[in-house]
Amino acid sequence: MDIAVIGTGYVGLVSGICFAEMGNHVICVDQDINKIAALQNLVSPIYEPGIETFMERNVQAGRLEFSSNLIQAVRHSELIIIAVGTPSLPSGEADLQYIEQAAAEIGRAMSGRKIVATKSTVPVGTNEKIRRIIAQHTEVPFDIVSIPEFLREGSAIQDTLHPDRIVIGLDNRELEAAMVELHSSFTDQIFVTDIRSAEMIKYASNAFLATKISFINEISNICEKVGADVTEVAQGMGKDPRIGPSFLNAGIGYGGSCFPKDTKALIQIAGNVNYEFQLLKSVVEVNKAQRYKVIEKLKESLGQLHDTVIGIWGLSFKPNTDDIREAPSLEIVEALINMGAKLKLYDPVAMGKFRERYDHPSIQWCGNALEASINADAVCLLTDWQEFKEISLSQLIYQMAQPILIDGRNVYAKEQIEGAGLHYYSVGRPEPIAAFRSQVSV
Numbered sequence: 001m002d003i004a005v006i007g008t009g010y011v012g013l014v015s016g017i018c019f020a021e022m023g024n025h026v027i028c029v030d031q032d033i034n035k036i037a038a039l040q041n042l043v044s045p046i047y048e049p050g051i052e053t054f055m056e057r058n059v060q061a062g063r064l065e066f067s068s069n070l071i072q073a074v075r076h077s078e079l080i081i082i083a084v085g086t087p088s089l090p091s092g093e094a095d096l097q098y099i100e101q102a103a104a105e106i107g108r109a110m111s112g113r114k115i116v117a118t119k120s121t122v123p124v125g126t127n128e129k130i131r132r133i134i135a136q137h138t139e140v141p142f143d144i145v146s147i148p149e150f151l152r153e154g155s156a157i158q159d160t161l162h163p164d165r166i167v168i169g170l171d172n173r174e175l176e177a178a179m180v181e182l183h184s185s186f187t188d189q190i191f192v193t194d195i196r197s198a199e200m201i202k203y204a205s206n207a208f209l210a211t212k213i214s215f216i217n218e219i220s221n222i223c224e225k226v227g228a229d230v231t232e233v234a235q236g237m238g239k240d241p242r243i244g245p246s247f248l249n250a251g252i253g254y255g256g257s258c259f260p261k262d263t264k265a266l267i268q269i270a271g272n273v274n275y276e277f278q279l280l281k282s283v284v285e286v287n288k289a290q291r292y293k294v295i296e297k298l299k300e301s302l303g304q305l306h307d308t309v310i311g312i313w314g315l316s317f318k319p320n321t322d323d324i325r326e327a328p329s330l331e332i333v334e335a336l337i338n339m340g341a342k343l344k345l346y347d348p349v350a351m352g353k354f355r356e357r358y359d360h361p362s363i364q365w366c367g368n369a370l371e372a373s374i375n376a377d378a379v380c381l382l383t384d385w386q387e388f389k390e391i392s393l394s395q396l397i398y399q400m401a402q403p404i405l406i407d408g409r410n411v412y413a414k415e416q417i418e419g420a421g422l423h424y425y426s427v428g429r430p431e432p433i434a435a436f437r438s439q440v441s442v
């Protein structure tokens, strides 16, 4: 099939590459000419493991093109996929300006019958709005389909090539066979429904996963007070297939370009029909408070933070991405600076994007994790990158001013901590701290 993808963020670029990988001809379009110039030189604007190899292979095979010419791309294609951003407005509501602009441009460009599919995460009713906008600009017949995207950053290519499920929302049943066939090369787990339900499935899925995370974070806070270990609790809970083991890792709360934005948008979607989504409001509040637990632990171990030196390991909102959108690190770093701390920051790939967003004279940018720990009064681990898991903790004690490690993601096993001589704080796991104390008192 000939496909045009509008918007080359994570979703547009990765789904464009993966549709090409499955033998379709794809033109990825963006209004950002710098992005298109980079992509035409086979440079990915996002860090995603494996992406450039897939890009290169499909461009060389003639299946994948990058262009800033939306009109030509739309005219050449049968299926137009909208994958532009839907960021938050100050109210929390989804900002639909990019969707509306893309729909108008598609309408103006249309020359023959097209299918317009939306992969962007959009409030219920938006696909109908897209239909109205397109129809204002063209006489040509067209169909609307909702195909929400469930990929995760850091594993976006594999998630798209091997998804758990694909949801297709449509109202013209004649399209069903073609849409199912197009996606059947990825999986046979294809769920076809109506457009409004498809739009809601996306928000409900993200809200449910965010709820799981805030739930386990609250359990971790209680574990700390009653002497239980949240990692054991999560494992024990996850054995029940009705609960499942995933998304029960306690930490410093969820971040990223989706959960924070989509939870707030769903609260607004409910609010617009006079329904107060109390549970989700609490999920958001718990998540915000969880970020500050790291700072509470620093204060508990160091007293006041003015003039202390704190090493920070990890800035991206999760490993294997350079995305810092809504990363907990942004709030934590800024709060520590406001308290007068001096920070030594290190992340394997996200330092460039972080520094564009936030810099300060009290920040020293470091070339590796060990450098960020030299003369530090404490180190805080904020992102669970694999390279932090492999660090020899026994080395740390010799180069830090005080051997305090705050593990915001519970990445170290008890065996790694025991004997390392560190004063170790994690999330909802009291034991290693006790191990340190007994060691010190000997």
Ligand SMILES: NC(=O)c1ccc[n+]([C@@H]2O[C@H](COP(=O)([O-])OP(=O)(O)OC[C@H]3O[C@@H](n4cnc5c(N)ncnc54)[C@H](O)[C@@H]3O)[C@@H](O)[C@H]2O)c1
Pocket (backbone or CB within 6 Å): 006, 007, 008, 009, 010, 011, 012, 029, 030, 031, 032, 035, 070, 083, 084, 085, 086, 098, 101, 102, 105, 119, 120, 121, 122, 149, 150, 151, 152, 153, 257, 258
């Ligand atoms: N990032 C993810 O992991 C992810 C996963 C699933 C769903 N989503 C959803 O997918 C959508 C896109 O997210 P993203 O992170 O890929 O977006 P992004 O904000 O990183 O990129 C969007 C791109 O669209 C381009 N654009 C905007 N208007 C355009 C227009 N009229 N014509 C051409 N290009 C245009 C922008 O220049 C930008 O490059 C959002 O609704 C998001 O919620 C994102």
Ligand SMILES: O=c1ccn([C@@H]2O[C@H](COP(=O)(O)OP(=O)(O)O[C@H]3O[C@H](CO)[C@@H](O)[C@H](O)[C@H]3O)[C@@H](O)[C@H]2O)c(=O)[nH]1
Pocket (backbone or CB within 6 Å): 121, 149, 150, 151, 152, 153, 154, 206, 209, 213, 246, 247, 248, 249, 250, 251, 252, 253, 254, 255, 256, 257, 258, 259, 262, 317, 318
């Ligand atoms: O047990 C867990 C799992 C995740 N997180 C945090 O939750 C956030 C989101 O993680 P993840 O879901 O892996 O990343 P995203 O790339 O944001 O993907 C989510 O958001 C996308 C955009 O909507 C969806 O497509 C995906 O299905 C959905 O998982 C990150 O800050 C993680 O550190 C935890 O704190 N504990």
